[in-house]
Amino acid sequence: MKSDTITKYVLLFSSFIILLVSGGMIFSLLGDAVPVFEKFGWRFITSTDWNPTEGRESYGALPFIVGTLSTSILALLICLPMAFSTSLFIAEYFKKSAFSSIISSMVDLLAGVPSIVYGLWGFYTLRPFIVSLGLDPQGYGIFTSGLILAIMIIPYATSLSSEIIAMVPNELKEAAYALGATRMEVIFNVILPGARSGIIASFILAFGRALGETMAVTMLIGNANIIPTGLFSTGNSMASVIANQFGEADGLKMSALIAIGLLLFVITGVVNFVGKFIIKKLS
Amino acid sequence: MSTEKSSIDLTKNNTYRSVKDKVFLWTVIVISIITISPIVMIIGKLVWKGFRQINFSFFTAVTPSTFEAMTAVANGEIIPGGIVNGITGTLLLVLMASLIAIPVGIIIGLFLYENPGKRYADLIRNLSDILQGVPSIVLGLIAYLWVVKNITQGYSALAGSVALAIMMLPLIIRSTEETMKMIPGTLKEAGLALGVPYYKVIIKVLIPSGISGLSTGVLLAISRILGETAPLMLTTLGNPMINWDVTAPTSAVPLLIWDFYNDPNMVDLIWSSSLFLMGFVLTLNIISKRISAKSKA
Numbered sequence: 001m002k003s004d005t006i007t008k009y010v011l012l013f014s015s016f017i018i019l020l021v022s023g024g025m026i027f028s029l030l031g032d033a034v035p036v037f038e039k040f041g042w043r044f045i046t047s048t049d050w051n052p053t054e055g056r057e058s059y060g061a062l063p064f065i066v067g068t069l070s071t072s073i074l075a076l077l078i079c080l081p082m083a084f085s086t087s088l089f090i091a092e093y094f095k096k097s098a099f100s101s102i103i104s105s106m107v108d109l110l111a112g113v114p115s116i117v118y119g120l121w122g123f124y125t126l127r128p129f130i131v132s133l134g135l136d137p138q139g140y141g142i143f144t145s146g147l148i149l150a151i152m153i154i155p156y157a158t159s160l161s162s163e164i165i166a167m168v169p170n171e172l173k174e175a176a177y178a179l180g181a182t183r184m185e186v187i188f189n190v191i192l193p194g195a196r197s198g199i200i201a202s203f204i205l206a207f208g209r210a211l212g213e214t215m216a217v218t219m220l221i222g223n224a225n226i227i228p229t230g231l232f233s234t235g236n237s238m239a240s241v242i243a244n245q246f247g248e249a250d251g252l253k254m255s256a257l258i259a260i261g262l263l264l265f266v267i268t269g270v271v272n273f274v275g276k277f278i279i280k281k282l283s
Numbered sequence: 284m285s286t287e288k289s290s291i292d293l294t295k296n297n298t299y300r301s302v303k304d305k306v307f308l309w310t311v312i313v314i315s316i317i318t319i320s321p322i323v324m325i326i327g328k329l330v331w332k333g334f335r336q337i338n339f340s341f342f343t344a345v346t347p348s349t350f351e352a353m354t355a356v357a358n359g360e361i362i363p364g365g366i367v368n369g370i371t372g373t374l375l376l377v378l379m380a381s382l383i384a385i386p387v388g389i390i391i392g393l394f395l396y397e398n399p400g401k402r403y404a405d406l407i408r409n410l411s412d413i414l415q416g417v418p419s420i421v422l423g424l425i426a427y428l429w430v431v432k433n434i435t436q437g438y439s440a441l442a443g444s445v446a447l448a449i450m451m452l453p454l455i456i457r458s459t460e461e462t463m464k465m466i467p468g469t470l471k472e473a474g475l476a477l478g479v480p481y482y483k484v485i486i487k488v489l490i491p492s493g494i495s496g497l498s499t500g501v502l503l504a505i506s507r508i509l510g511e512t513a514p515l516m517l518t519t520l521g522n523p524m525i526n527w528d529v530t531a532p533t534s535a536v537p538l539l540i541w542d543f544y545n546d547p548n549m550v551d552l553i554w555s556s557s558l559f560l561m562g563f564v565l566t567l568n569i570i571s572k573r574i575s576a577k578s579k580a
Contacts, residue, residue: 003480003481003482004480004481004482006482007480007481007482007485008481010390010482011390011393011394011397012394014387014390014391014394015391015394015395015403015404015407017387017391018391018407018410018411018414018452018456019407019410021414021449021452022410022413022414024425024429025417025421025425028425028428028429029421029424029425029428032428081314082314082317082318083318085310085311085314085315085318086314086315086318086319088311089311089312089315093308093311093312103315103319106319106322106323107318107319108568108572109322109326109565109568110319110321110322112506112561112564112565112568113322113325113510113561113564114509114510114511114512114537114557114560114561114564115510115511115512115513116510116512116537116540116541116544116557117325117329117510117540117557117560117561118325119544120540120544120553120554120557121321121324121325121328123544124328125324125328151321154318158318182300182301182303182304183304183307183308184303184304184307184308185300185304187307205416208416209416211418212416212417212418212419212420212421213418214418214419214420214512214513215512215513215541219544239418239420239513242420242423242424242517243420243513243516243517246516246517247516257424258424258428261420261421261424264418264420264421265417265418265421268416268417268418269413269416269417271416272412272413272415272416273413276409276412
């Protein structure tokens, strides 16, 4: 009897670790971000001036926020048709066939590639390809980063979407076929309405992944502390600026980088929360 | 006349619809093939450019100095040395992260399984989901603030493994809870009815019957953290020598890849190191798939 009570308490206390880690995370990030927010206030988010020179220090995170959002949104747009087609291939057209399992294990492989390897491939294969197409003389920038991010998030969007597409009841589809609908009409009039919110949630979660990706973007975005002016403009993202400038940071600059980390934490937290909320409502 | 016309219209319409259907099918097939083509190109490139560098010393020697590499490249030779300091560093980091995250994750997973539908358990589950979405670079910052600044007073392997452990934790919690839910409740009840203390039921019944699910979760979590670079840049820094001291800076394979990428003399080494890393990650993935397929069959 007594050992059961102890076991119960051990289980309960272990769950405090999650509370401690998540609470401690917010506490530490906030605590170390305070100096920069005290000094610059809202200007930290709205200013575009990033100048670590001693004496004339000024930190504005707007270029990085814009860089992160623009690369991630572009990644989402590119990922949409690709992940949607692939999940239809896996969960509808070739459901339970050898083709489907080949494609889905390849998609799983994509999920296993480390971020830095994506960066290398982007740098040595994708970037020269973009240069050779004449899209951009250097090949760095928002477009290249968005493209590599799209490839990186496709597995996340695909695996969840295909699960949800496979869950649409066969009776509904068969009823539509019996009325003479073609496969495409079934997809757009039966499957999509049924799986809509699940598919949207899977893309939201994939978007959340794109926001926090570091290495591949760092290697391809060009690391210029400016607000990107176009699709092929260079820029910098929140995660990359932390990775790039952390080494030589101290004092106020360190605080500024931690504040960017806090912003990134909040943005990804909200995006993931929305995605998870939609999925929870479904089940 | 009018019926005839409408039937002609209908057939026309039908051809149009079936052509549209076919076009859509082929679009889906073509886009799906384009979607998976990067993985073929990435693996192809790694094998093609990397295999030449992989030899015995690749696994036994530490990274060469820039000068050694430069001389070798200038003479058209293969760069000497290897990445053993990265391999031992990665092993150390993964081992310590696993030691922290696996027991804690399994216990928290058991807690969630034991308290379904309770508000507090839901809170823990949601927090763990949120933790899973935190970008790895932010976890690097956290480990820097907690461990590098306060515990080891400098860059250390311990800091890196704390960051990696926080990454692993939500994955292990989730897989433990899912696995436990699959075990028939009667097994647990049979043990309890015999008067076996609950902790013994956990150790002797629940964990052994869920071992394949648990190990799948652990292997997937390890394969997720193996290639992590960003959090290690902020915590373990790198080390040109083999290091087993948890309070000292340590290298890791992904960190070495980053160093090689930034050093024009060593750039040839990135492909073999990436090939090694990818091979490691993929092997773990395949093993975990095998285990879960076997347990389902």
